[in-house]
Amino acid sequence: xxIAVQETQQQNPVEAIKAALTNVTVSExxxxxxxxxxxxxxxxxxxxxxxxxxxxxxxxxLSIRDILGNADREKALGRLVSERGVVFFRDAVLTxxxxxxxxxALGKHGGKPSSSGxxxxxxxxxxxxxxxxxxxxxxxxxxxxxxxxxDFTVLKRRFHADLWHSDITFEPVPSDYASLQIRQxxxxxxxxxxxSAYEAYDRLSxxxxxxxxxxxxxxxxxxxxxxxxxxxxxxxxxxxxxENVGQSLSTVHPxxxxxxxxxxxxxxxxxxxxxxxxxxxxxxxxxxLDFLFEHISANHDFQVRFRWEENSLAIWxxxxxxxxxxxxxxxxxxxxxxxxxxxxxPYLDPKSTGRREALLQKxxx
Ligand SMILES: O=C(O)CCC(=O)C(=O)O
Ligand SMILES: [Fe+2]
Numbered sequence: 001x002x003i004a005v006q007e008t009q010q011q012n013p014v015e016a017i018k019a020a021l022t023n024v025t026v027s028e029x030x031x032x033x034x035x036x037x038x039x040x041x042x043x044x045x046x047x048x049x050x051x052x053x054x055x056x057x058x059x060x061x062l063s064i065r066d067i068l069g070n071a072d073r074e075k076a077l078g079r080l081v082s083e084r085g086v087v088f089f090r091d092a093v094l095t096x097x098x099x100x101x102x103x104x105a106l107g108k109h110g111g112k113p114s115s116s117g118x119x120x121x122x123x124x125x126x127x128x129x130x131x132x133x134x135x136x137x138x139x140x141x142x143x144x145x146x147x148x149x150x151d152f153t154v155l156k157r158r159f160h161a162d163l164w165h166s167d168i169t170f171e172p173v174p175s176d177y178a179s180l181q182i183r184q185x186x187x188x189x190x191x192x193x194x195x196s197a198y199e200a201y202d203r204l205s206x207x208x209x210x211x212x213x214x215x216x217x218x219x220x221x222x223x224x225x226x227x228x229x230x231x232x233x234x235x236x237x238x239x240x241x242x243e244n245v246g247q248s249l250s251t252v253h254p255x256x257x258x259x260x261x262x263x264x265x266x267x268x269x270x271x272x273x274x275x276x277x278x279x280x281x282x283x284x285x286x287x288x289l290d291f292l293f294e295h296i297s298a299n300h301d302f303q304v305r306f307r308w309e310e311n312s313l314a315i316w317x318x319x320x321x322x323x324x325x326x327x328x329x330x331x332x333x334x335x336x337x338x339x340x341x342x343x344x345x346p347y348l349d350p351k352s353t354g355r356r357e358a359l360l361q362k363x364x365x
Contacts, residue, residue, distance in 0.1 A: 033076045038062035042084070047196040047321065048304035049080060053090035053311075064092040064313060068102060071109065077315070078106035081177060082261035085321040086194040088306060092181065092313035096130040099179050100339040103315070106177040107341035110261045115241055116342035119168055119175060122235035122249060123224055130337060133240070137180065137336040139190070139329055142227060154330075161297035163324040164195065165272025167340050170221035172251045173241040175318035176343025182308040186332035192306050192314065195322045197266030198355035199302035200295060201256060204267075212255045212267070213348060215280070217289075219273040221249035240342045252278065258349040259320045265354050266320040267292065268346060296322050319343060 039055035039062070042048065051062045067073040081087045094102070104118055118133035128136065141148050167175045182190065201209065228235060237245040255277065257268035269277075271293040277285040306314060316323065318340070353361070 033072050035062065035073075035076050035080050043088075043304045043306075044302075046199040046302045047085040047194060048088070048306075049084040049086075050088040051090065061091070062089075064089045064094060064102070068094070068098060071105075074102070074105045075109040078110050078177065079261060081106065081315050082110070082259055082317045082320065085196050085198070086304065086306075086314055086316040086323075089313045089315075090309065091311055093311050094181070094313065096134045096181075096337040096339070099181060099313070099337060100131075100133050103177040103179050103339050103341040106315070107343055110176060110343070112176055112341070112343045113173075115243070116173055116176075116344070117240045119171070119240040119244070119340040119342055120236055120238070121168075121340075122221065122237075122239060123227060123233065132236075133339060135338045135340070137182075137325075137338050139186075139327065139332075139334045157327060160324065160326070161293070162271055163327070164293065164297050164322045165270045165324070166197075166268075166318045166322050168221075168318075169219040169253065169268075169270060169273045170224075170249045170251060171239060171241075171244045171342075173243045173342050173345055174253075175340045177315060178318050178338060178340040179313060179315040180336050180338045181311075181313045182334060182336040184333055184335040185308055185310060186329050186334045189326065189328040189332070190308060190334040191326045192308070193303050193324045193326065194306070194314075194316060195296050195299075195303040195324075197257075197268065197320045197322060198259075198262075198264050200267040200292075200299070200322075201265050202354045202356045203295070203299070203302070209256070209354075213350070215255040216252050216278045217255050217269050217274045218250060218252055218276045218278060219270075220275045221273060222275070223272075225249055240340075243345070244342070253346045254348040256348050257319060257346045258352040259317065260344060261317075262320070262355070262358070263349070263352050264320070264358055265348070265352050267296070268319070269293075270322050271297070297324070319346070 039052045039057055039059040040049055043050055053061060055061050067077050100118055120132045121135050167178050235247050253268055255269055256265050258265055269289060269292050274289060277288055
């Protein structure tokens with residue numbers, strides 16, 4: 001989409017993104033592609049929609065191949081992913097390269113700045129068989145087989161509430177859309193969970209919402225910093241955007257973030273990377289973050305759990321969801337490919353609302 005987001009964004013990111021989205025809406029008005037006309041179900045009320053590989057309801061089935069390369073359909077899919085947080089396909093036979101093109105297209109149709117490409121992971125080694133913009137996700141190693149994992153015994157397993165994160169929020173320009181396909185499946189286990197940042201926000205009291213809307217947080221990729229130190233490695237740069245450079249893997253984001261596609265507010269801190277609420281004392285920050293992390297990991301009414309099958313594909317909006325792997329495999333191997341598109345610099349539009357409020361307003365119209 002040839003939108004001049006980049007030039008105007010220097011002056012006012014909120015207005016520039018909104019202008020870009022207005023353009024998206026104008027062209028969407030001409031588009032009649034209705035994803036919900038295809039056989040699908042919402043996995044929970046607040047998060048997750050799945051397109052079936054077979055149709056028990058007489059509606060036609062939708063394959064990701066029906067969408068790839070078709071601008072109107074990609075745009076509709078991006079909007080659905082942003083609304084539902086995560087969308088699953090069951091018959092998605094696609095290459096890592098197609099996976100990567102898909103998330104990039106979703107980001108572009110959503111109005112991402114032209115300088116935002118696909119993320120290059122700080123620790124992905126160059127020359128991987130799939131290129132620099134595909135991360136190989138494995139339960140045997142971390143991002144590259146140089147960094148072997150050694151937490152297979154049950155006593156070394158991490159406390160699973162600690163695994164919740166949004167991808168790469170330590171970058172100044174983090175991700176909008178990401179997708180994962182597990183290509184080597186374990187016999188059983190290895191599910192992935194997602195949680196809704198919209199619902200996490202909506203479930204807070206008005207007083208907490210107001211408090212959080214005035215706050216910013218520091219996000220740091222400490223796990224990757226530790227791996228790099230142990231291995232004398234330096235981080236790759238730039239990492240998909242001219243702003244994603246440097247060796248600190250640390251940045252500051254608003255605690256409540258507006259999703260530019262839906263216009264809805266979501267909670268934007270995660271246990272994986274958020275280290276400190278900047279405006280609070282250390283003790284206050286630790287306390288508040290502990291509460292917020294538990295709010296995300298303990299409320300399974302705004303989570304969805306996905307069981308992988310051959311050719312399953314998950315596409316999610318990293319701005320408005322959290323996710324967690326399930327490391328329950330004893331010896332079985334599980335390998336997948338993940339691609340991460342970069343979006344806009346996170347912002348809070350004070351005029352935006354939560355998802356529930358927006359949907360209520362829409363109903364009242
Ligand atoms: O392996 C998984 O289930 C999720 C891995 C993950 O966090 C990702 O692909 O971003
Ligand atoms: Fe992730």
